Amino acid sequence: MHTRHWKSFLIIALMLASGWAHAEGKRIKKWVDEEGVTHYGDVLPPSYAGEQTTEMNSQGITVKRKPPPGNPKNKQAANKEMTEQERRDKALLNSFTTAKEIDLARDRNLQMDQAAVQSLKLRLSEAEQRLQKTNTAIGEFNTNKKPVPADLVQEQKTQQAEISNINTQIEKKQASMDATRARFDNDKQRFIELKEDAAPAEGGPLAADAVPDATSAQPAP
Secondary structure, three states, X not given: OHHHHHHXXXXXXXXXXXXXXXXXXXXXEEEEOOOOOEEEEOOOOHHHOOOOEEEEOOOOOEEEEEOOOOOHHHHHXXXXXXXXXXXXXXXXHHHOOOHHHHHHHHHHHHHHHHHHHHHHHHHHHHHHHHHHHHHHHHHHHHHOOOOOOHHHHHHHHHHHXXXXXXXXXXXXXXXXXXXXXXXXXXXXXXXXXXXXXXOOOOOOHHHHHHOOOHHHHOOOO
């Protein structure tokens, strides 16, 4: 690494000593090749025109720097994202012909979760009724100042855990339905935008056919 730097300094020193860099307006250009080797010259090779370069004056002082180009990975990611969006738009237009169809597809996708929520709510109601009976029985033991049987206490804990579990499942299903609605709402909004972009310009033949002529509605004199 140090040897390479010394070679670079030696090249500059030789160029300055020979008077090569003292020509009027002459500047030394510095660039690095693919292997990391630094080069100096008065003309930058065309293949490095878009790369990071440095220009120095006849005294070897840097007077201009050209920053490195943007990260190609970021450009590739942007191109890939754009391509993915185009693919989604194409699939959206191929899957639906009207915004109403998107609403119908949303409702079909919600049916299974809605049925599951109804079933869970039924189970929840039954579990709450069983727990209420258990609590009533335990309350009677406490009122009569008698020890509560261990199996009754365990039954109460089991029923409470069951109710908690059912409530958790209901929350997950409802969150899933919210995500489904949001997804189809976004698709619908994008579909409408795409259709509007493809629609004829306002005032064209379609618009003229859709709006009756106001003068035609006037009675004849």
